[in-house]
Amino acid sequence: MRYETVMDLHTHTIASGHAYNTLREMAKAAADRGLEILGITEHAPMMPGTCHNYYFHNLKTVPRELYGIRLFLGAELNILNPQGEVDLNEAELRGMDIGIASLHLPCMKPGTREENTSAYLNAMKNPYVNIIGHPDDGRYEVDYEALVQGAKEYGKILEVNNHSIVPNSFRQNARENDVKMLKFCMKYQVPVVMDSDAHFDTHIAEFDAARGLLEELNFPEELVVNHSVNALRGYINALK
Structure with missing residues (x-):
């Protein structure tokens, strides 16, 4: 099988408010699937129903290994505006193993193509993203060439989110947009990661849609960081 994976870096637990398993249940499921790393990235505080800032302050109390796998604990940060501001401060971000920055409708209304692109590019300037x-x-209409060039300049990984491209996804035109992004990633040699965005334990490491898209494009396997921990070095807070 192409695009082998030892990790899933984007998942949620009941702490996010609209996911359905505990941290231990998610870790056990990841171990049962043979993963080496599980990222648990709870929605940051501006997402309705999620956990309080105190949750992120207290991540230091959680062991970073359970059931024989390594845990990267952090947040899915909400990008709040075209200036790229996010909803946790530096003191809170400093203690995290991983930071994912995303656009969500409750936290930033879609702007113009230029505004949406600026939101991503400015968020990339944050060293904890x-x-x-x-x-x-x-x-959120985006200039994908500018997005990929920004990821290369600032040393960020772009996500191929499996949940975005399954048939019942609420995200619009995601597959077509991923194709645009991935073609520019090939052009500029920018790495990507397949993530499940799992909100339930049976969805951990569920990458069929993402893998199928990568295969369709004959995307270079060396640009997909899922294959080894070493591929993440220099990109993820816990490995810098």
């Missing part, structure tokens, strides 16, 4: 999450939602 490692991955740009699901930059494929057509409700």
Whole structure:
């Protein structure tokens, strides 16, 4: 099988408010699937129903290994405006293993193509942002060449979010947008990560849609960081 994976870096637990398993249940499911790393990235505080800032302050109390796998604990940060501001401060971000920055409708209304692109590019300037999450939602029109060039300049990973491109996804035109993004990633040699965005334990490491798209484009396997921990070095807070 092409695009082998030892990790899933974008998942949620009950702490996010609209996911359905505990941290232990998610870790056990990841171990049962043979993963080496599980990222648990709860929605940051501006997302309705999620956990309080105190949750992120207290991540230091959680062990970074359970059931024989390594845990990267952090947040899916909400990009709040075209200036790229996010909803946790530096003191809170400093203690995290991983930071994903995403656009969500409750936190930033879609702007113009230029405004949406600026939101991503300015968020990339934040040293605690490692991955740009699901930059494929057509409700936020984006200049994909500029997005990919920004990821290369600032040393960020772009996400191929499996949940975005399954048949029942609420994100609009995600597959078409991922194709645009991935073609520019090939042109500029920018790495991507397949993530499940799992909100239930059976969805961990569920990458069929993402893998199928990569295969269709004959995307270079060396640009998909899922294959090894070493591929993440220099990109993820916990490995810098």
